[in-house]
Amino acid sequence: MTSSLKEHWNKKYINDPITQLGWYETKSFPSIQLIEQCAVPKYYPIVDIGSGTSILISNLLELGYNNLYAIDISNVALEKAKTLLNKEQAAQVHWMVDDITNPSSALQLQNIAVWHDRAVFHFLTKEQHRQTYHSLMQKVVMPGGFIIMATFASNGATKCSGLPVQRYSVESLCEFFGDGFRLIKNLDYTYRMPSGDVRPYVYARFQKMQTE
Numbered sequence: 001m002t003s004s005l006k007e008h009w010n011k012k013y014i015n016d017p018i019t020q021l022g023w024y025e026t027k028s029f030p031s032i033q034l035i036e037q038c039a040v041p042k043y044y045p046i047v048d049i050g051s052g053t054s055i056l057i058s059n060l061l062e063l064g065y066n067n068l069y070a071i072d073i074s075n076v077a078l079e080k081a082k083t084l085l086n087k088e089q090a091a092q093v094h095w096m097v098d099d100i101t102n103p104s105s106a107l108q109l110q111n112i113a114v115w116h117d118r119a120v121f122h123f124l125t126k127e128q129h130r131q132t133y134h135s136l137m138q139k140v141v142m143p144g145g146f147i148i149m150a151t152f153a154s155n156g157a158t159k160c161s162g163l164p165v166q167r168y169s170v171e172s173l174c175e176f177f178g179d180g181f182r183l184i185k186n187l188d189y190t191y192r193m194p195s196g197d198v199r200p201y202v203y204a205r206f207q208k209m210q211t212e
């Protein structure tokens with residue numbers, strides 16, 4: 001695991017209250033909508049990549065999803081995320097501290113029905129890291145399973161949390177994920193940060209093609 005990257009994120013989560021983070025949402029919209037549209041049974045595994053302190057896990061538990069994985073490079077984020085849930089809820093979730101660009105425990109995931117990533121993939125500015133991400137996704141998502149990607153849009157910001165990001169259009173997401181994954185739906189979404197600034201995102205839902 002890249003320790004400087006882990007330190008960067010841990011510092012962010014130590015210093016900033018959850019509600020002041022530049023990606024804080026009171027409700028995970030449109031992620032929830034896109035996940036619900038996958039119409040997978042509630043006991044199928046769903047993974048939130050770079051889950052941080054997102055309210056998504058809480059929202060999904062409330063909807064009855066009960067096989068959730070939250071992965072993040074920051075142990076501080078995941079510890080804080082647990083405080084958003086009651087004890088029983090927190091115990092239901094599989095928490096994994098791992099670096100998605102150099103995975104270890106994440107390699108054990110299997111038959112993932114929905115892979116969700118909001119504002120994590122866009123930090124992978126090195127092709128090698130993107131390829132590692134793609135290979136992991138290809139390995140762990142079940143045939144017919146879904147991936148939901150939310151990244152800064154091509155007209156969006158060039159940095160997030162002080163780090164450079166790779167911006168995407170639906171076309172460039174398709175170019176990257178299109179081999180093996182079929183685009184089902186995409187939408188543009190303008191997110192308003194706690195500071196009041198706005199951040200254009202692109203959301204895309206793909207389905208993994210069935211192999212022969």
Ligand SMILES: C[S@@+](CC[C@H](N)C(=O)[O-])C[C@H]1O[C@@H](n2cnc3c(N)ncnc32)[C@H](O)[C@@H]1O
Pocket residue numbers: 009023024025049050051052053054055071072073074077098099100101117118119120123160161
């Ligand atoms: C901008 S935040 C988004 C958090 C969450 N997805 C949300 O929408 O609220 C990016 C998250 O990705 C995590 N992260 C960054 N690089 C990562 C990596 N290589 N592996 C795993 N998690 C990573 C960070 O710790 C942080 O929690």
